[in-house]
Amino acid sequence: MLNVKNINTYYGRKLAIKNASFTISPGEIVGLIGPNGAGKTTIMKTLLGLTKFTGSITFDGQQITASNHKALVNVGALIENPAIYPFLSGKENLALYSRDKDDLNRLIKRLGMTAYIDLPAKSYSIGIKQKLGIALALLNNPKLVILDEPMNGLDVEATISIRKIIYEYATKGTAFLISSHVLSELQRVMTSVIILNHREIVMDVPIDKFQNTKVSHYRLKTTADDKQVQDLLHANNLPFEYRDKSLIIRTQDTAPIQQLLYQHQILLTELSPIRKTFEQAIVNVLEKKRGAE
Numbered sequence: 001m002l003n004v005k006n007i008n009t010y011y012g013r014k015l016a017i018k019n020a021s022f023t024i025s026p027g028e029i030v031g032l033i034g035p036n037g038a039g040k041t042t043i044m045k046t047l048l049g050l051t052k053f054t055g056s057i058t059f060d061g062q063q064i065t066a067s068n069h070k071a072l073v074n075v076g077a078l079i080e081n082p083a084i085y086p087f088l089s090g091k092e093n094l095a096l097y098s099r100d101k102d103d104l105n106r107l108i109k110r111l112g113m114t115a116y117i118d119l120p121a122k123s124y125s126i127g128i129k130q131k132l133g134i135a136l137a138l139l140n141n142p143k144l145v146i147l148d149e150p151m152n153g154l155d156v157e158a159t160i161s162i163r164k165i166i167y168e169y170a171t172k173g174t175a176f177l178i179s180s181h182v183l184s185e186l187q188r189v190m191t192s193v194i195i196l197n198h199r200e201i202v203m204d205v206p207i208d209k210f211q212n213t214k215v216s217h218y219r220l221k222t223t224a225d226d227k228q229v230q231d232l233l234h235a236n237n238l239p240f241e242y243r244d245k246s247l248i249i250r251t252q253d254t255a256p257i258q259q260l261l262y263q264h265q266i267l268l269t270e271l272s273p274i275r276k277t278f279e280q281a282i283v284n285v286l287e288k289k290r291g292a293e
């Protein structure tokens with residue numbers, strides 16, 4: 001559906017995106033992650049034909065260029081501050097772009113905006129303006145929705161509701177490209193992740209591949225005294241460390257430990273894998289990349 005090939009984006013002479021290529025298919029929810037200034041907003045703007053770039057962007061087979069935005073009729077977007085007319089009501093703002101009255105009314109209801117949608121937008125809080133921006137991006141059942149930091153300023157309930165709506169649209173085939181610094185939020189919805197560092201894409205993988213790295217550490221608890229177990233592990237050359245009052249075993253194969261404990265009639269009460277958090281995994285990718293530079 002969206003096919004991005006070798007794009008280089010420039011601000012004047014400054015290169016802001018270097019040789020980026022990726023694709024997005026219907027129903028995919030792609031998380032765009034990277035440090036401040038990495039180029040996330042720039043990539044999004046480029047997809048919308050808002051920057052000077054070289055390379056090729058096609059959406060449903062149609063080229064997007066800085067002067068040809070025809071293909072974007074099926075793309076919704078919220079980038080930086082939503083474009084809202086303050087003296088119009090929320091509904092009038094939406095009506096300016098809506099092509100289907102039923103879709104508009106359904107969206108207002110679905111986003112829980114009925115109580116204030118007829119008030120002038122200038123009276124809205126930051127969070128409500130943000131919600132209106134998301135509503136603008138979701139109008140007319142787009143095939144692709146681009147959201148730059150969509151959860152900015154949203155309260156807990158609004159965050160949960162937007163997450164559910166994103167998921168609903170995606171199950172019906174809408175694709176999403178979402179940037180966020182709130183990794184825990186993205187982690188709950190995204191089906192794949194693109195990591196951007198210093199203008200370049202350093203990783204583009206489905207989320208299950210990203211998180212299914214091999215476990216190399218296990219937390220061990222037994223019925224025996226920790227000191228006794230430590231002595232036993234030490235005597236059998238099994239690497240471990242003692243952290244936060246827990247024995248952490250460094251191994252990918254737990255069979256020898258189980259066998260050893262069994263031989264000494266020690267019962268296991270816990271032998272659980274310690275997985276990297278999503279945040280740690282992202283930091284590791286970025287650190288590795290920086291180390292290689």
Ligand SMILES: Nc1ncnc2c1ncn2[C@@H]1O[C@H](COP(=O)(O)OP(=O)(O)OP(=O)(O)O)[C@@H](O)[C@H]1O
Nearest residue numbers: 011012014016034035036037038039040041042043
């Ligand atoms: N209009 C502009 N003119 C010149 N340089 C710009 C412009 N907009 C962004 N940049 C530069 O391009 C680079 C990428 O910026 P961009 O806003 O895309 O990063 P980002 O990943 O979205 O960052 P953040 O997480 O802070 O929002 C930065 O070095 C930024 O200073």
